[in-house]
Each structure stands twice: as C-alpha cells, then as structure tokens.
Amino acid sequence: AIQMTQSPSSLSASVGDRVTITCRASQNIRNDLGWYQQKSGKAPELLIYASSSLKSGVPSRFSGSGSGTDFTLTISSLQPEDSASYYCLQDYNYPRTFGQGTKVEIK
Amino acid sequence: EVQLVESGGGLVQPEGSLRLSCAASGFNFNNYWMQWVRQSPGRGLEWVANINQDGGAQRYVDSVKGRFTISRDNTKKSLYLQMNSLRAEDTAVYYCVRDGEVVVPGAVYDAYDIWGQGTVVTVSS
Numbered sequence: 001a002i003q004m005t006q007s008p009s010s011l012s013a014s015v016g017d018r019v020t021i022t023c024r025a026s027q028n029i030r031n032d033l034g035w036y037q038q039k040s041g042k043a044p045e046l047l048i049y050a051s052s053s054l055k056s057g058v059p060s061r062f063s064g065s066g067s068g069t070d071f072t073l074t075i076s077s078l079q080p081e082d083s084a085s086y087y088c089l090q091d092y093n094y095p096r097t098f099g100q101g102t103k104v105e106i107k
Numbered sequence: 108e109v110q111l112v113e114s115g116g117g118l119v120q121p122e123g124s125l126r127l128s129c130a131a132s133g134f135n136f137n138n139y140w141m142q143w144v145r146q147s148p149g150r151g152l153e154w155v156a157n158i159n160q161d162g163g164a165q166r167y168v169d170s171v172k173g174r175f176t177i178s179r180d181n182t183k184k185s186l187y188l189q190m191n192s193l194r195a196e197d198t199a200v201y202y203c204v205r206d207g208e209v210v211v212p213g214a215v216y217d218a219y220d221i222w223g224q225g226t227v228v229t230v231s232s
Contacts, residue, residue, distance in 0.1 A: 043202055043222035050216040087152055091217035095168040096154035
C-alpha cells in the first residue's frame with residue numbers, strides 16, 4: 001500500500017498567517033491526491049481534488065499543488081474557522097490511503 | 108437535501124458480527140461509487156471498502172478482506188457493510204461516503220464529497 005506522510009503533525013499560527021502543509025507519497029501518484037478538512041466532532045469535508053482543483057464553494061484562500069510524490073496544501077490567510085485537522089488522500093491505486101493528519105490551531 | 112445517514116453501530120464482542128447501513132437521500136444514488144471510511148484515535152482515517160454503481164465491483168483494504176462485505180441496494184438507496192469476525196482494532200467511527208467522481212480527458216479523480224455523520228462501532232468483551 002502507498003504510504004502518505006504528512007508534516008507537520010500539528011501547528012499553531014495566527015489569524016492572517018500563511019500556512020503550508022505537506023504530504024509525501026511513498027511512490028509516484030501523478031496528481032491523484034485530495035485534501036480534506038475535519039473540524040472537531042464532525043465528518044471530514046472535501047477541499048481539493050486532483051491535487052489542485054478546488055471544490056466548488058471552498059474559499060479561495062485554500063490551494064493545492066504538487067505532483068509525483070510531493071504535495072502541498074496552502075492556506076494563504078488563516079482564518080479562525082480554519083481551526084481543524086487536515087488530511088491528504090491518494091486515489092492513485094487501491095487501497096486508498098490517508099495521511100496521518102495535521103492539526104491546525106489558531107494562536 | 109443531499110445526505111447520508113448511517114445506522115447499525117454498537118458494542119459487540121470480539122469475533123462477533125454487525126451490519127452497518129447507510130441511507131442516501133437527495134441525489135441519484137445509482138450514479139455513484141460509494142465507500143466506507145473509518146476513523147479511530149490509534150489508526151486515524153482509514154479507507155475500508157468501496158463499491159461501484161451497480162454493485163458488481165468491490166474493493167477492500169487488506170485488513171478486512173474475508174471478514175467484511177460491502178453491498179448496496181439501489182432500489183432502497185442504501186449502502187451496507189457486513190462485518191464478521193470483529194476484532195478490537197475494528198473499533199472506530201464508520202463513515203458512509205459518496206464519491207463525486209470527477210472525470211476529465213484521460214483521468215478520473217476521487218472526490219469524496221458527501222459524508223454521513225458516522226456510526227460508532229466498539230469491539231470489546
């Protein structure tokens with residue numbers, strides 16, 4: 001199974017800060033990667049698919065990039081409502097595999 | 108309203124069985140791949156299984172192969188997960204998830220766009 005390694009596991013940043021989360025795949029997955037946001041006590045929600053395509057309705061401060069093995073989720077200007085855990089998910093092959101998550105806290 | 112509602116979770120003893128159900132509403136259930144994803148504190152988010160639109164194709168994570176069976180009834184707009192020989196490590200919140208698959212020339216991308224609220228499965232004696 002493809003291993004997805006996220007970093008950092010947690011971070012604390014101020015409102016307005018630029019935040020970057022990385023996800024590394026154990027093999028080339030082209031651009032077959034999505035990003036999900038999970039707020040406390042809730043189910044995950046889709047933010048980005050195909051590495052960089054923003055789901056309709058997701059704020060434009062979220063962006064994704066990368067291909068092959070290295071991927072990035074960027075929040076350009078952190079907002080209070082962005083306090084959550086973020087997960088990457090590869091859909092290159094089966095079994096689908098998630099990263100271990102990054103918890104984002106607001107200072 | 109587009110939604111997925113899971114049911115069937117609970118406390119079960121090791122080696123026991125449980126059947127999860129997921130009722131879909133607000134969209135054409137027949138048109139979508141569906142999956143089960145679970146989450147536990149120790150194992151994070153884990154994709155468990157999926158099934159295609161007509162139920163003819165299923166995939167599983169290795170840890171549940173031979174023990175879990177995913178199925179669907181399109182006439183009832185329902186997804187199921189039959190779980191047998193349950194182990195402590197199967198303890199988790201189980202989510203029913205729609206794949207709002209995105210098709211572009213030369214590629215198909217998963218897009219898990221609708222999630223249920225989750226149902227809790229606890230395997231313990």
